[in-house]
Structure formats: structure tokens, C-alpha cells
Amino acid sequence: AQSVTQPDIHITVSEGASLELRCNYSYGATPYLFWYVQSPGQGLQLLLKYFSGDTLVQGIKGFEAEFKRSQSSFNLRKPSVHWSDAAEYFCAVAHNNNDMRFGAGTRLTVKP
């Protein structure tokens, strides 16, 4: 069965520092991969997605993610974090049947 692992439950970075959030998936074929962000009390907003093609994907708010098949990873990066990026981030994997599975999430705290 497909699954998603986000190894870091909580990450703290200083404003202006770079960020990398890890995501590993387990799936037999190339899955469809997503990163969502959730602010407190809100729904999930799509940051970016990977279906096929170029393994480096650009998203909204200056985020990017790189699909590495050999490592079964889809890590999210941002070169310079802003205080407004503080939120919870979810990696998700889906198959053709659209049965989307989410990781446990990584909570990001941004220090001033």
C-alpha cells in the first residue's frame, strides 16, 4: 500500500534562512506527489504538485520541490523563509484512483 513519511514533526528556522522539509513515499510505481500547507483553523492550500516530467517543480509562495526516484523522496524547499510561512505542511501521494494519502505533517515555526 502506498504511504508517506514526513520524518520531522516540528522544524524551527530563522526568518530569512533556507528551509527543507523532507518527504519519503512508498509506492510501487511513480506516484502523483503533492505538497499542501495548512494555516491554523484553515483548510489545505496546494503549494505544488508533481505528475511527470521535470523533476524540479516550482510552486506558489516561492516554494519548490524535487522528485528523486532513487531516494523515493519529494522534499520541499524555500531559499528564504518569511514569518508568514509558519504553518503545517503536508506531503501527499495519490494513485490514479485518487486515493490520496497524507503524511503526518511538519509544523514550521519561524523565529524573528
Next chain:
Amino acid sequence: KAGVTQTPRYLIKTRGQQVTLSCSPISGHRSVSWYQQTPGQGLQFLFEYFSETQRNKGNFPGRFSGRQFSNSRSEMNVSTLELGDSALYLCASTDRTSGAADTQYFGPGTRLTVL
């Protein structure tokens, strides 16, 4: 286009009661999925409806049910509420025209508290 809307946003019920949550997808989207989000279990898939038919179902008891109307609006019902049903219930809307995994767009959620 307007986004996904969910009503009500907040709900307080007592054990044993039943509750109905509503979700209106993005205009033109025919698929609606429901998720339960709790601190302990994270985001868990409940079910998906497409063209008024349940297409996929997660591992939840029969107390959780849903339906979809001809205008693609969906309702989710939980009967005989338990304390553990307290959660944020999220609805996601998908276009589903390509047949492959399409992007899901989420609503703001309904926060259900069971006392």
C-alpha cells in the same frame, strides 16, 4: 471561480446525536472527497463521490455516510456521535475529467466538537 465552501464552519454536538455536514465544490467539479483530521490520526480519507456515486471509501465505520446531489454538492452524515468523532472535517473538490489523479482543492473545513 469561487472556492470550495463548507457549512457550518463550527458545530457542537453531544454523544449519541447525529450530524450532517455540507460541501459545495468548485463550479464544474464533479468529484468530492471527505477527510477527517485529528491530532492523533492526522488526515484520513473518508470517501469520495463522483457523479452522485460513491467511488472510494476509507476505513471508517458505517456510522459515517455521505451522498452527492446532481449539482455535485455533497453531504456527510455521522450518526450516533462518539467523543472520538471530534475533528476537523475537510472536503476536497476535484475536476476528474482526465481520469488520472487530479489536484484536490480543499475547503476551510467544519470543526466538529462532540461533548
